Amino acid sequence: MTVAVLGVGVMGEALLAGILQGGRPVAEVLAAEKRPERAAELTERYGVEVVGNAEAVKRADTVLFVVKPYDMGPLLDEVAASARPGQLFVSLAAGITTSFVEARLPGGVAVVRVMPNTPALIGEGMAAVSPGSNAGEEHLREAEDLLRSTGRVTRVPEKHQDAVTAVSGSGPAYVFYVVEAMIEAGVHLGLTRATATELVVQTLAGSAALLRDTGEHPTVLRERVTSPGGTTAAALRRLDDGGVRAAFLGALEAARDRSRALSSGEPV
Incomplete structure (x- = not known):
């Protein structure tokens, strides 16, 4: 064959x-x-x-x-x-x-x-x-x-x-976008760019492996990191105030719609 x-x-x-x-x-x-x-x-x-x-x-x-x-x-x-x-x-x-x-x-x-x-x-x-x-x-x-x-x-x-395209086909770009933002934040907080990059990349790799290898729901894993009144809770509250979840939903809908447009022959 x-x-x-x-x-x-x-x-x-x-x-x-x-x-x-x-x-x-x-x-x-x-x-x-x-x-x-x-x-x-x-x-x-x-x-x-x-x-x-x-x-x-x-x-x-x-x-x-x-x-x-x-x-x-x-x-x-x-x-x-x-x-x-x-x-x-x-x-x-x-x-x-x-x-x-x-x-x-x-x-x-x-x-x-x-x-x-x-x-x-x-x-x-x-x-x-x-x-x-x-x-x-x-x-x-x-x-x-x-x-x-x-x-x-x-x-x-x-x-x-089209939904798959939005979630996993384009998905690596969303991850890299978040990584870029976290590295820039680390530099803003006083870390060298090399240190911030190492911290963020390994945190991402370790978190993905933990999610895949344990089979735990992401909510469960997130809650284990989030102590009441702690630093993580403060950060997540700010993300919620910024509408990050809604922004992700809107972004994936836009990617899905663009995939549909490509299939209908709309120009690139």
Whole structure:
């Protein structure tokens, strides 16, 4: 079963590396890249054969589209003649529906939609998968097996993919935004930037591990840190006064709405 990765940018390369590290023979993996210098780099780094988009689709059993939403239409037009019934196409383009892909490819192909996130770059990603009209259990399992090489995978109905985009697809940016704010606050309080950064990053990493490994509800863990009348209670009261919870809700609604707009073809 040959796998082709079309779009070997940051996320595409992470998937390529994960697939190979997961044990897929290099002879069964293709990469598609038009720039000669990038093609040579990929071959040197991973040993994979690099070909054009149409040839990759012609030769592969499973094709991963790892491109920006606005590139999907032209890419599908380019490779449609090379596609054939029985192939699996996995789309990682935000906002692009399975029906959009199916309408531009021959009948009989299976399509799975995926929303990944950037922690996939270090094997800690979170991806949600949804089947198209022709995708069965075996297609979902194949997509999941490929994606597990870069982190965790869950299944959701496609109608929830815009919410997934808002929560986990864009989620790392919210976390980095909060980290930036905490570091700046630490500097404002008199810490060096290096010390503030070390404190915040390790606090974030430790808190995330505690949340994941204990399985405790975040409210329970928060309450354990919050002594009545203490420093944490004072800080959380100020966050509540600033409407932080409501701001997060509004932010995720905006991200969901933008994902919907992308799927409807609204310009970027």
